[in-house]
Amino acid sequence: GDSVTQMEGPVTLSEEAFLTINCTYTATGYPSLFWYVQYPGEGLQLLLKATKADDKGSNKGFEATYRKETTSFHLEKGSVQVSDSAVYFCALSDGTGNQFYFGTGTSLTVIP
Amino acid sequence: DAGITQSPRHKVTETGTPVTLRCHQTENHRYMYWYRQDPGHGLRLIHYSYGVKDTDKGEVSDGYSVSRSKTEDFLLTLESATSSQTSVYFCAISGGTLRTEQFFGPGTRLTVL
Numbered sequence: 001g002d003s004v005t006q007m008e009g010p011v012t013l014s015e016e017a018f019l020t021i022n023c024t025y026t027a028t029g030y031p032s033l034f035w036y037v038q039y040p041g042e043g044l045q046l047l048l049k050a051t052k053a054d055d056k057g058s059n060k061g062f063e064a065t066y067r068k069e070t071t072s073f074h075l076e077k078g079s080v081q082v083s084d085s086a087v088y089f090c091a092l093s094d095g096t097g098n099q100f101y102f103g104t105g106t107s108l109t110v111i112p
Numbered sequence: 113d114a115g116i117t118q119s120p121r122h123k124v125t126e127t128g129t130p131v132t133l134r135c136h137q138t139e140n141h142r143y144m145y146w147y148r149q150d151p152g153h154g155l156r157l158i159h160y161s162y163g164v165k166d167t168d169k170g171e172v173s174d175g176y177s178v179s180r181s182k183t184e185d186f187l188l189t190l191e192s193a194t195s196s197q198t199s200v201y202f203c204a205i206s207g208g209t210l211r212t213e214q215f216f217g218p219g220t221r222l223t224v225l
Contacts, residue, residue: 044155093206098206102155
């Protein structure tokens with residue numbers, strides 16, 4: 001079945017460092033891919049999405065490119081801030097659009 | 113922000129008691145979902161609904177039931193709560209098309225003593 005695998009954390013970076021969180025997926029159809037962010041005590045918020053191969057999603061300085069050849073959707077940011085400290089989830093929706101699969105989340109802490 | 117509310121936001125109950133959590137949306141989305149979030153497990157789907165009175169099981173449905181009598185409300189019931197059901201519960205909604213994301217509620221923290 002469909003699934004998502006993302007790198008385990010926790011990840012600790014200094015402010016202004018480069019961030020990469022790896023995400024790979026398995027899907028039988030043509031999924032859409034998402035990154036969500038969860039701040040402490042809150043629900044998940046959509047960070048960015050890509051709906052077809054080679055699409056690049058971007059938001060708030062974060063980017064991820066839908067790579068069908070490597071079945072990957074890695075999250076990147078060139079210069080992290082303390083306010084980026086959160087848990088990040090990679091997710092996909094299957095070919096029907098109504099089933100979603102989430103990775104286990106990667107905790108990021110950015111220190112000043 | 114998508115209009116999704118959950119109630120209660122926090123609840124402490126005792127083993128063996130029934131508990132009902134409510135999710136309410138104002139977006140008129142067709143699909144609604146209940147997840148639980150536990151350390152080390154990420155999000156796990158409990159049940160979902162694809163329309164009024166239409167529901168289906170997720171990967172961790174044992175011990176839970178759901179009902180959807182109106183488009184805007186999706187109820188999750190623990191018939192007889194157990195300590196293993198201590199968790200944070202999230203409701204989500206989706207338009208149901210391929211390019212549509214899920215929107216999440218703020219969560220309910222449930223503690224079963």
